[in-house]
Amino acid sequence: LTDGQQIYHNLISLIDNAQHSIYISTFIFRPDEIGKEIRDRLVLKARQGLDVRVLLDGFGAIQTGRRFFVPLAEAGGKYAFFMHRLFRGRTNLRNHRKIIIVDNQTVLAGGANIGKEYLGPEPDPKRWQDLSFILKGPAVRSYLEIFHSDWAFTIGTDDVPAQAEPAGYYDSPNVAIVQVVPSGPDIPGDPLYDAILTSLYNARHNIQIITPYFIPDEPLLYALQLAVRRGVQVKIIVPAKSNHMIADIVRRIYLREMLRVGAEIFFYTPTMIHAKTILVDDTLVMIGSANMDSRSLFLNYEVMLITYSRPQITQIQxxxxxxxxACIHCELKAGFMRILFEHVIRLFSPLL
Structure with missing residues (x-):
């Protein structure tokens, strides 16, 4: 799903056709016209007796008060704030996952939150460019387990949704080999970070990265630089201007380092690009919620889908x-004072 209209219409269809359950985990659920429409459709389904649950991040949903979800609770649905902002010392741990599961059979996931800047019924030149996907089959189980774990952590184990088996083999021309890779404080080790780093070191021909924020740690930066030096074509696409000014300032340091070794850097100019995608050697693609920065890779609760199948890889290509x-080539010339300023701001990059 490569634009906000597709994401919107698929989400509406999934909600309207749900028969048993709707589980939503999102970082942001705006109380705007799109958020209200989605909420009202969820209220209708809850009144019909479906198990409707909405899990929001306490920091990301700071603009969405509990009052907004009172109609859902009154209809029999449930909502909760993950790591509520009032819990001191926990606001640095954020659930950045975007997962929608319907009837334990279908997943809509990716990078888009719920709000008018992410999705809507009509074209909007100001809408952010994002990327999501529909998933069916046995891999749905992984997303169910993630949602169940996050819900149990937030509410308690006595209120975990009933277990149900997703479809085993989904008969479709779009059958693919996929791997669901979560990351965060609830996951032993750093499997997502390890998967990214390993794929970069194994790259032989090309690496393409699309990310709204490019603030890699030193090992990731070195892996990308080393790839360029051994002849791998590396392309990085970022928004010309993101929604975080400090991140835009700090990224210049890392982008300049990549330009110095010969990588191609592009600025996406039409609007903010919010998609998170990594393509390696035409053999694997990663899509999901994680940005290329330390917060996503080491602090946030994230989830990415890796696909190894040619048809899906071709679609992403x-x-x-x-x-x-729709991009322009990036040139990042800077004088001494500019570079000094960037490095001072860089001290705060682990928290961005």
Whole structure:
């Protein structure tokens, strides 16, 4: 799903056709016209007796008060704030996952939150460019387990949704080999970080990265630089201007380092690009919620889907090529004072 209209219409269809349950985990649920429409459709389904649950991050949903979800609770649905902002010392740990599960059979996931800047019924030139996907089959179980774990952590084990088996083999021309990789304080080790780092070191031909924020740690930066030096074509696409000014300032240091070794850097100019995608050697693609920064990789609760199947990889390649055509090449010349200022701001990069 390569634009906000597709994401919106697929989400509406999933909600309207749900028969048993709707589970939503999102970082942001705006109380705007799109958020209200989604909430009202969830209220209708809760009144019909479906198990409707909405899990929001306490920090990301800071603009969405509990009053907004009172109609859902009155209809029999449930909502909760993960790591509520009032819990001192926990606001630095954020659930950045975006997962929608319907009837334990279908997942809509990716990078888009719920709000008018992410999705809507009509074209909007100001809407952010994002990327999501629909998933069916046995891999749905992984998303169910993630949602169940997050809900149990937030509410308690006595209120965990009833277990149900997703479909085993989904008969579709879009059958793919996929791997669901969560990360966060609830996951032993750093499997997502390890998967990214390993794929970068194994790259032989090309690496393409689309991310709204590019603030890698030193090992990731070195892996990308080393890839360029051994002849791998590395392309990085970021928004010309993101929604975080400090992140835009700090990223210049890392982008300049990549330019110095010969990587190609592109600024996406039409609007904010919020998609998170990594393509390696035409053999694997990662799509999901994690940005290329330390917060996503070491602090946030995230989840990415890796696919190894040619049809899906080709679809993403086509989309990436279209995105690249809307970009301009990046040039980041700077004087001494500018570079000094960037490095001072860089001290705060682990918290961005």
């Amino acid at each position: 086509t989309w990436m090529a279209r995105i690249e055509k």
